Amino acid sequence: MYLKESLDNILAKDPAARSRLEVILCYPGFHALFFHKIANALWKAGFRTPGRLMSHIGRVFTGIEIHPGATIGRRVFIDHGMGVVIGETAEVGDDCVIYQGVTLGAGAAARQGAMSRDTKRHPTLGKGVIVGSGAEIQGAITVGDNVRVASRSIVLKDVPDNSVVVGVPGRVIYRNGERVAPEKPQEDVPDIEAQAIKSLHSKLSELECTVRDLKGKLKQQTKELEQFKDKVCPELTLDINDPANSGINSSVDLKSVDQDPVDVFLQGAGI
């Protein structure tokens, strides 16, 4: 029953899978969960070291590390799997998909060492969660049902059901299919790249204002020059709309602030 369900689940979810035999022979995620079943049974029966050993053998064999104490639901699919780490108190709901390089880690609790032993330190994933490659979900947080976590995101806070989370730190950008307005910045986790972009963006805006001022002044002066020229030497022609005369290259596109992609990014980043 377990075998059939697992094999059919992988066949249904992975377009690359062609047959049950192929899955049995070539799918490390399938192997890792099989090892985990045994390791978890040993762990629950109180055989802690044999449980750890079984988990370790699974890791050597597959590149996927699942602590024997972790709770894994039905029809979970670990695709490719290399580098996946699932911590002791992590819970993974039914029908989740986890790609390579994902960590379900203990976050700050890892630093507390033995003091945090036997406490809930790792995340809980609801049902149908998809965690993209290289994403990190850290701490005893809850990620709701049907959440999708983008590749390389770092999720440090609870995520409501039916959301899409992206970025470092992870932010909800879609909830129930609707785009979410930017949230307040997470002050406890500095977003260094976004801050740098914000600072560059404000400097760029200042420069754009200065250029606009200069352009205005130059136009004014050119007009005055035109008037002066009309009085002194009317036969001379001077086209003030010619960029060569205004001194400003009109091909420089001073973009509308609303459509600036940097603005769009900053809004998405919530800063």
Ligand SMILES: CC(C)(COP(=O)(O)OP(=O)(O)OC[C@H]1O[C@@H](n2cnc3c(N)ncnc32)[C@H](O)[C@@H]1OP(=O)(O)O)[C@@H](O)C(=O)NCCC(=O)NCCS
């Ligand atoms: C994150 C994910 C789950 C969202 O899927 P989705 O809901 O179908 O939507 P999209 O892929 O269109 O992405 C939704 C938004 O997130 C953005 N996004 C997706 N991945 C992102 C990432 N890693 N970092 C930042 N933004 C990302 C998209 O640009 C899009 O933004 P937009 O709506 O402003 O255009 C999907 O991109 C995914 O599954 N990624 C991981 C896949 C993976 O790891 N595959 C490994 C196979 S080997």
